[in-house]
Amino acid sequence: MSISMKSAESAQRDINKNKVKKGLAVVLGLISVLTFFFLPYIRFVFKNTTYIVSGFQLATVKGFRVQGPELSGLVTIPLLTRISVIAGALMAIAGIVLLLCKKPALAGAAYVISGITPLIVLITTSNIQTAVTQLNISKITIDYLWPAIYVLIAGIVCSVLSLWTQGTERLAESIFLVFSCVSVGSVIMITVYIFAAGAPAIMKIGLGHFVLGTQWNAEAQLFGILPLILSSIAGTIGAIVLGVPIGILTAVFLAETAKPRVAKLVHPAIELLAGIPSVIYGFFGMLVIVPAIRNFPPFQNNTIGDSLLAAILILAIMVLPTIVSVTETSLKAVPQAYREASLALGATPTKTIFKVSIPAARSGILAGVILGVGRAIGETMAVIMVAGNVANMPSLLGTVRLLTTGIAMEMSYASGLHREALFAIGLVLFVFIMIVNISFTYISKRGVQMDAE
Amino acid sequence: MPSSSLYGKKKRSSDTVLKILINAAAAITVITLLGIILYILFNGVPYISWSFVSTAYSETNDKLKGILPMIINTMYIVVITLLISAPIGISSAIYLTQYAKQGRLVKAIRFTTEVLSGIPSIIFGLFGYTVFCILFRLQTSILAGCLTMSLCILPTIIRTTEESLLSVPSNYKEGAMALGAGKLRVVMGIVLPCAMPGVLTAVILAMGRIVGESAALLFTSGLSYNMPKGFFQQIFASGRTLTLHLYQTAREAASPDAMHIAFATAAVLLILVFLLNRLAGLLSRALRKG
Numbered sequence: 001m002s003i004s005m006k007s008a009e010s011a012q013r014d015i016n017k018n019k020v021k022k023g024l025a026v027v028l029g030l031i032s033v034l035t036f037f038f039l040p041y042i043r044f045v046f047k048n049t050t051y052i053v054s055g056f057q058l059a060t061v062k063g064f065r066v067q068g069p070e071l072s073g074l075v076t077i078p079l080l081t082r083i084s085v086i087a088g089a090l091m092a093i094a095g096i097v098l099l100l101c102k103k104p105a106l107a108g109a110a111y112v113i114s115g116i117t118p119l120i121v122l123i124t125t126s127n128i129q130t131a132v133t134q135l136n137i138s139k140i141t142i143d144y145l146w147p148a149i150y151v152l153i154a155g156i157v158c159s160v161l162s163l164w165t166q167g168t169e170r171l172a173e174s175i176f177l178v179f180s181c182v183s184v185g186s187v188i189m190i191t192v193y194i195f196a197a198g199a200p201a202i203m204k205i206g207l208g209h210f211v212l213g214t215q216w217n218a219e220a221q222l223f224g225i226l227p228l229i230l231s232s233i234a235g236t237i238g239a240i241v242l243g244v245p246i247g248i249l250t251a252v253f254l255a256e257t258a259k260p261r262v263a264k265l266v267h268p269a270i271e272l273l274a275g276i277p278s279v280i281y282g283f284f285g286m287l288v289i290v291p292a293i294r295n296f297p298p299f300q301n302n303t304i305g306d307s308l309l310a311a312i313l314i315l316a317i318m319v320l321p322t323i324v325s326v327t328e329t330s331l332k333a334v335p336q337a338y339r340e341a342s343l344a345l346g347a348t349p350t351k352t353i354f355k356v357s358i359p360a361a362r363s364g365i366l367a368g369v370i371l372g373v374g375r376a377i378g379e380t381m382a383v384i385m386v387a388g389n390v391a392n393m394p395s396l397l398g399t400v401r402l403l404t405t406g407i408a409m410e411m412s413y414a415s416g417l418h419r420e421a422l423f424a425i426g427l428v429l430f431v432f433i434m435i436v437n438i439s440f441t442y443i444s445k446r447g448v449q450m451d452a453e
Numbered sequence: 454m455p456s457s458s459l460y461g462k463k464k465r466s467s468d469t470v471l472k473i474l475i476n477a478a479a480a481i482t483v484i485t486l487l488g489i490i491l492y493i494l495f496n497g498v499p500y501i502s503w504s505f506v507s508t509a510y511s512e513t514n515d516k517l518k519g520i521l522p523m524i525i526n527t528m529y530i531v532v533i534t535l536l537i538s539a540p541i542g543i544s545s546a547i548y549l550t551q552y553a554k555q556g557r558l559v560k561a562i563r564f565t566t567e568v569l570s571g572i573p574s575i576i577f578g579l580f581g582y583t584v585f586c587i588l589f590r591l592q593t594s595i596l597a598g599c600l601t602m603s604l605c606i607l608p609t610i611i612r613t614t615e616e617s618l619l620s621v622p623s624n625y626k627e628g629a630m631a632l633g634a635g636k637l638r639v640v641m642g643i644v645l646p647c648a649m650p651g652v653l654t655a656v657i658l659a660m661g662r663i664v665g666e667s668a669a670l671l672f673t674s675g676l677s678y679n680m681p682k683g684f685f686q687q688i689f690a691s692g693r694t695l696t697l698h699l700y701q702t703a704r705e706a707a708s709p710d711a712m713h714i715a716f717a718t719a720a721v722l723l724i725l726v727f728l729l730n731r732l733a734g735l736l737s738r739a740l741r742k743g
Binding site for chain 1: 478558562564568577584607636700703727
């Protein structure tokens with residue numbers, strides 16, 4: 001009897017708690033809406049004129065008349081800014097209504113959207129900044145006043161509160177879910193922004209001229225990246241040709257032939273190799289490999305040392321740990337019975353390794369090689385220090401510029417079309433990497449299926 | 454004698470060659486590694502001194518050639534990046550291992566995590582520059598660098614945490630559930646504490662990546678070497694990390710003295726990365742034992 005009374009009591013307490021959460025969410029949401037209508041949202045200072053605007057005004061006013069030193073004009077507010085400000089208020093209202101209609105999950109979503117809108121406003125008002133700069137006003141500040149920050153925080157708090165009315169378990173699950181969507185969201189964002197930033201230059205220059213053009217000269221506005229693409233490909237192929245045999249044989253050593261005691265010593269070495277920062281590889285290459293190439297008797301008068309060869313050597317070292325660790329894992333996954341069967345048939349241990357273990361592990365090894373290709377194409381800082389960075393067609397002893405180094409070299413001072421062209425290089429690199437990535441996923445999946453058979 | 458054909462060692466020349474090749478490859482790998490490490494340490498360690506790690510840096514003043522600002526910047530970036538990325542990454546791993554049912558969303562999360570780990574850091578740098586520096590108006594600042602880096606290390610954290618969460622025996626969970634604990638209670642009270650060494654390993658691995666990263670920070674956190682004045686002032690200002698300092702000093706080095714600075718910075722960096730690597734190794738061994 002007393003137990004049931006107690007549970008009834010605690011149920012009553014739960015209902016009361018829920019009422020508090022619900023009430024708080026509604027009140028905070030209402031304040032958020034009121035903030036939007038009546039409180040200053042954003043402050044623009046154009047040289048001497050200051051505008052303080054509420055969210056409602058930001059959505060309805062056409063623009064600001066701005067007096068520049070030479071020109072004056074109407075700076076319009078971007079449509080997206082208007083939409084997002086209105087959406088902020090509407091979503092807060094929607095959240096309140098949904099919460100009162102007992103749809104807490106939907107209310108939570110609406111509140112979150114309302115909370116994000118100040119960030120979208122922040123992003124979209126950068127158009128205003130560029131518009132004003134075109135009127136020759138250099139000093140502009142755009143400040144977000146505390147109500148904008150309030151909307152942001154209130155949106156998140158309200159959404160947590162309204163999800164909480166369904167119980168702590170549901171709230172926790174929703175929070176975990178939202179966080180795990182961050183990686184999905186960021187990949188989408190990265191794809192969108194890399195395309196948005198890179199596409200304009202390709203449009204202006206023309207895809208053919210850009211990808212197949214052989215001249216890169218920023219002063220002459222010549223932006224052909226064929227030398228960069230070919231150098232990147234040559235560097236990657238060279239690194240793979242050198243790195244893969246050594247990597248696979250090292251993995252064979254670790255997984256098959258080495259005594260356990262020796263393997264225990266070598267294994268951490270591979271991990272260390274993977275952990276060394278790429279700048280240190282570049283530094284080492286700059287001080288050891290480059291002079292070695294310069295002073296190597298057969299090359300002596302043909303090269304200054306900074307060359308494709310130096311880049312290949314450094315990249316080969318850098319892809320080693322990737323290839324070794326993936327190959328080792330897949331060799332260790334080969335069933336012991338295969339080896340025993342081969343040995344029982346009279347094959348020597350070495351023959352068993354090359355005719356049985358390696359073929360059985362080939363999809364894993366291929367995945368490792370592709371991963372290595374991805375690393376080699378994307379490597380920047382090590383290569384920049386040894387490759388010489390002149391946009392020549394690739395030749396083994398000549399200076400080269402790769403896609404990655406092309407971006408990193410000139411980004412700090414580029415402007416206008418030049419800068420857009422650098423973003424376009426980023427886009428080309430991104431496309432390369434995506435092809436590599438997707439083929440890696442495909443092959444490693446096929447490997448898993450084969451293992452299952 | 455018949456026994457000779459069974460037990461006598463019949464050497465084959467191809468076998469010997471292949472064996473030599475295998476050992477040679479392993480030797481090349483180890484010697485390369487040792488060569489790099491010893492070269493850097495041998496040339497760098499003699500120039501590391503207390504004043505080197507405790508003074509500010511200036512390109513013009515010969516008395517100010519320390520790396521204190523870079524150490525502080527690196528620390529800021531490590532701490533803030535982990536504060537952003539660790540909760541997100543650990544929550545993702547918890548969701549993927551404890552809550553998610555196989556479905557489209559889980560597939561999408563796994564696929565994008567894989568894609569994210571394959572994207573080169575220079576692309577992260579470009580993205581961070583367009584989004585965090587320009588669109589969010591953070592300029593080149595440490596905060597922009599941190600936001601960029603937190604995307605870079607997200608896959609590392611998610612994957613390593615996931616592995617350690619999966620290694621928790623399911624009868625621990627079942628026991629707790631049988632005692633009437635709710636799912637959240639089980640996850641937070643049983644699974645996560647049991648997987649703690651693995652989670653810490655993930656965090657330390659991520660720290661190693663942040664310390665070693667350079668391309669993603671080149672345009673986002675910038676190259677300024679001013680002495681940090683205060684935490685909040687500094688995170689909105691540009692600042693170079695140890696890696697970028699090494700890059701910049703090595704490229705601009707004209708005199709032997711400047712080269713010494715680069716060597717010493719490289720040695721500090723290498724030692725730092727080793728310590729983190731060692732710590733991660735010890736922790737993961739503890740996990741395997743526990």
